Amino acid sequence: MKDGKLKVAAVGCGGIGYRHQQGYLQHPGAELVAVCDIDAAKAKARAEELGVPKWYPSIREMLACEECDLVDVVTADHLHFEPVMECLEAGKHVISEKPLALRIEEAEKMVAKAEEVGVHLAIDYNRRFAPGYVQARKWFDAGEIGQTYYLDMKLSQGGPASTWKGEYYLLYELETHAIDLLRWFGGEIVAVCAEMAKPRKHEARNGEEACYTSMAISFRYETEVVATLLASWDSDFIHPIERLEICGSRGEIVVDNVLTRATLMRRDNQVVEEYRPSIFRDEQLAFNGTFALRMTALVDDLLADCPPEPSGRDGLQALRITEAIVASWQEKREVKVRID
Numbered sequence: 001m002k003d004g005k006l007k008v009a010a011v012g013c014g015g016i017g018y019r020h021q022q023g024y025l026q027h028p029g030a031e032l033v034a035v036c037d038i039d040a041a042k043a044k045a046r047a048e049e050l051g052v053p054k055w056y057p058s059i060r061e062m063l064a065c066e067e068c069d070l071v072d073v074v075t076a077d078h079l080h081f082e083p084v085m086e087c088l089e090a091g092k093h094v095i096s097e098k099p100l101a102l103r104i105e106e107a108e109k110m111v112a113k114a115e116e117v118g119v120h121l122a123i124d125y126n127r128r129f130a131p132g133y134v135q136a137r138k139w140f141d142a143g144e145i146g147q148t149y150y151l152d153m154k155l156s157q158g159g160p161a162s163t164w165k166g167e168y169y170l171l172y173e174l175e176t177h178a179i180d181l182l183r184w185f186g187g188e189i190v191a192v193c194a195e196m197a198k199p200r201k202h203e204a205r206n207g208e209e210a211c212y213t214s215m216a217i218s219f220r221y222e223t224e225v226v227a228t229l230l231a232s233w234d235s236d237f238i239h240p241i242e243r244l245e246i247c248g249s250r251g252e253i254v255v256d257n258v259l260t261r262a263t264l265m266r267r268d269n270q271v272v273e274e275y276r277p278s279i280f281r282d283e284q285l286a287f288n289g290t291f292a293l294r295m296t297a298l299v300d301d302l303l304a305d306c307p308p309e310p311s312g313r314d315g316l317q318a319l320r321i322t323e324a325i326v327a328s329w330q331e332k333r334e335v336k337v338r339i340d
């Protein structure tokens with residue numbers, strides 16, 4: 001790290017890449033040295049728009065020409081493996097967007113490569129950095145709700161009725177966030193059961209497979225804890241999409257809609273404590289602000305030489321749980337989750 005700054009190179013100049021790149025530009029300890037996209041026009045336009053000194057049409061060229069500590073990979077979700085592997089092999093720390101991969105063998109190779117090379121592989125589960133969840137975590141870690149008894153989550157928004165990425169794509173694309181949050185608060189998940197439906201199969205596009213757009217999933221943890229997840233693409237983006245409730249021996253924490261509100265209800269007190277975002281803080285009011293918060297935490301971790309969390313291993317474990325959910329539905333039984 002020269003000048004004490006973390007040098008970052010960014011791969012992928014789509015809409016989400018833009019959010020990541022803004023995050024690095026806002027951090028005084030980071031320097032965004034280059035952007036890269038196989039669509040050269042997009043890379044050039046992004047570099048000009050954000051005032052980034054260099055742009056490249058290939059990762060190979062960028063790695064050959066630029067000194068950087070971290071590569072930020074924000075390609076489409078079926079295209080994470082090759083860019084991430086290429087950057088890890090070059091000895092760079094890497095953050096990948098979620099899901100880590102669509103195939104578990106790829107995710108395993110990515111995690112193993114980072115460990116072999118001795119660099120960090122992080123993942124963008126940005127909800128962990130959203131103010132509502134951060135507040136919930138503070139109460140949780142302070143023991144405000146005591147011993148955890150159960151978790152109940154809903155993550156439901158608009159989404160496609162069909163896709164070429166398989167009939168379980170909802171789990172990989174969106175619900176990987178919910179699975180991560182259920183692990184983050186509840187601990188290790190050891191077994192799952194699932195029910196699934198395709199209520200909009202009549203809307204499937206020609207040549208595409210109708211996907212399961214609503215799922216009811218139950219989880220069992222290694223401790224005496226259970227959880228449920230209502231996972232769906234059958235609602236919309238207008239109404240609250242997300243709610244997490246954690247019940248414990250001393251009270252309950254509820255997070256509404258990622259950043260709308262977090263509430264602590266103690267059993268020995270009818271007065272509730274509530275977090276609400278400030279109307280003067282953009283990053284607290286909009287989901288898009290959560291990306292910069294995640295990048296800030298990543299830069300801080302790397303500058304302090306701390307292993308960044310959530311990591312590639314968290315991404316891999318979320319995929320193992322995802323595959324167990326699919327197997328449970330296909331085989332109509334509880335399925336155990338592989339844990340290292």
Ligand SMILES: NC(=O)c1ccc[n+]([C@@H]2O[C@H](COP(=O)([O-])OP(=O)(O)OC[C@H]3O[C@@H](n4cnc5c(N)ncnc54)[C@H](O)[C@@H]3O)[C@@H](O)[C@H]2O)c1
Binds near residue numbers: 011076097124
């Ligand atoms: N964390 C979240 O809340 C959240 C929200 C939405 C999307 N995402 C994730 O963000 C990722 C990207 O989404 P997007 O909408 O920006 O995608 P996008 O397809 O619009 O942009 C990806 C860009 O990567 C480029 N690209 C592909 N392969 C490349 C390569 N090998 N080298 C260089 N550039 C390459 C493409 O040309 C494209 O411009 C996906 O994984 C998606 O699941 C995360």
